[in-house]
Amino acid sequence: MRVSGRNVALVALGLLLVAGVAAWWTYNYEYVETERTLRPRGEASYNPLYALKLALQASGVDARSRQRLQLDEVPLGERDTVLVLSDPRTLSPADVDGLLDWVESGGHLLVRTPRLERGAATRTAALLDALRLRTLPKHECMPVARPPAAVNAKDTDGAGVPARLMFCGGTRFTMLAVEPLHAWGDLDSGYAYARLAYGEGTVDVLADFGFLTNGSLEQPTFAALARQLLQPGWKRGTVHLVYAADMPPLSRLLLEHAWMAWLPALLALVAWLWLRTQRFGPAVPPPEPARRALLEHVQASGEHLWRYGRASALYAAVREAFMARLRRRDPLAAALDGRAQAEAIAHRTGAPVADIERALQTPRPNDGADFRNRIARLLQLRQQL
Incomplete structure (x- = not known):
């Protein structure tokens, strides 16, 4: 087989071009490390107190989390701690009586005030009524005169925000002839935090639990306050974290996370209907059946x-x-x-x-x-x- 000089020149030129591109790529290529925050998976995707549970377990505390209180199925010990993240108005009368009897025997309970309702005063909860607390129709970010005794007023979070602004947005409350062990607030603007003695136990009432949820405990102020809130039952019993996960409806989950599946299916359905439909408009009456000639x-x-x-x-x-x-x-x-x-x-x-x-x-x-x-x-x- 004879090979012409022109073909040899073309092959050599191609190899030279490939070598030049490879050399340029090697010279300009640079390894770069990037960090990307992934969406939470598993329990972290539906349990807002998952990070708090892991932090407590890492500190040697027996911490358990569940969606519902379930006093009949999960008995509470005398030195246990129960944190109810959900709205206290969702507790049944039996749960309220069971919690108060348990606190009176030495337990430690942490609850929050209900969210402010639009267009009406915030409805009180049976648990707060038993503690002689009343919510105030205020949810604005109000400056608090002094922080709780358990937290240093000089502590700030990672963004340099003073600790006294942590409870912005929560529903404030007032106390009726109750002397708290610790409190944060005043009678004029309402209280954002109070620790009340109830029998042999204690009850902590807060305007907001946002600083205890996932992603918030990274701030030093939030972590320090969480540690002081759990101090009465620290390593004396089990910490029960009742988060009552509020799952969004299925339609919202499909709209937000499954659009890559239902959108092509919807387009395919529309295309199929377009092919099957002769024209748009009022329905055309069916033609009369063919009749044989006489x-x-x-x-x-x-x-x-x-x-x-x-x-x-x-x-x-x-x-x-x-x-x-x-x-x-x-x-x-x-x-x-x-x-x-x-x-x-x-x-x-x-x-x-x-x-x-x-x-x-x-x-x-x-x-x-x-x-x-x-x-x-x-x-x-x-x-x-």
Whole structure:
């Protein structure tokens, strides 16, 4: 095989070009490390207190989390701690009585105030009524005179925000003839935090639990306050974290997370409907079903009679039709008989008398040609009358 110099030059030029691109890529390529925050998975995706549970377990505290209180299924110890993240108004009267009896025997309970309702005053909860607390229709970010005794006023979070602004947005409350062990707030602007003695136990009431949820404990102020809130039962019993996960409806989950599946399916459905639909607008009435012509029925009936030896009946029907017209057009000829009738018809139509006599006589049996000739002659004479 002979290789031309032109082909060799093209191959060499291609290899040179590939080598140049590879050298340029190697020289300009740079490894860069990037950090991307992934969406939480597993329990962290639905448990807002998952980070707090892990932090407590890492500190040697027996911490458990669940969605519901379930006092009948999970008995509480005398030195246990229960944190109820959900709205206290969702607690049943039996749960409220059970919690108060347990706190009175030495337990530690942490609850928050209900969210402010729009257009009306915030409805109180049975648990707060038993503690002689009243919510205030205030949720604005209010400066607090001094922080709780458990937290240093000089502590700030990672963003440099003072600790006294942590409870912004929560519903404040006031106390009726109750002397708290610790409190944060005043009578004018309301309290954001209070620790109350109830029997042998204590109850911590806060305006907001946002600093205890996932992603918030990274701030030093939030972590320090969480540690001080759990101090009464620290390592003395089990910490029960009741988060009551508020799962969004299925339609919202599909809209936010499954659009890559339902959007192509929706487009495919629309395309299929477009192909199946002839036009848009009012429904077109269905066309009338096709009907067979009358002559087809007549022909089918004649073939049936002929097949079963009823040719005489066909001939009689055609002859009767001819005679009926003859009676209407020439009653005198119709009243005659035999050759006289044939001559009268011949005089009117101009046809030969012999042909008329033959047409008026019954055809021979099983003679198709004779049958067709006489039928055709009668039809022709009928048209000539």
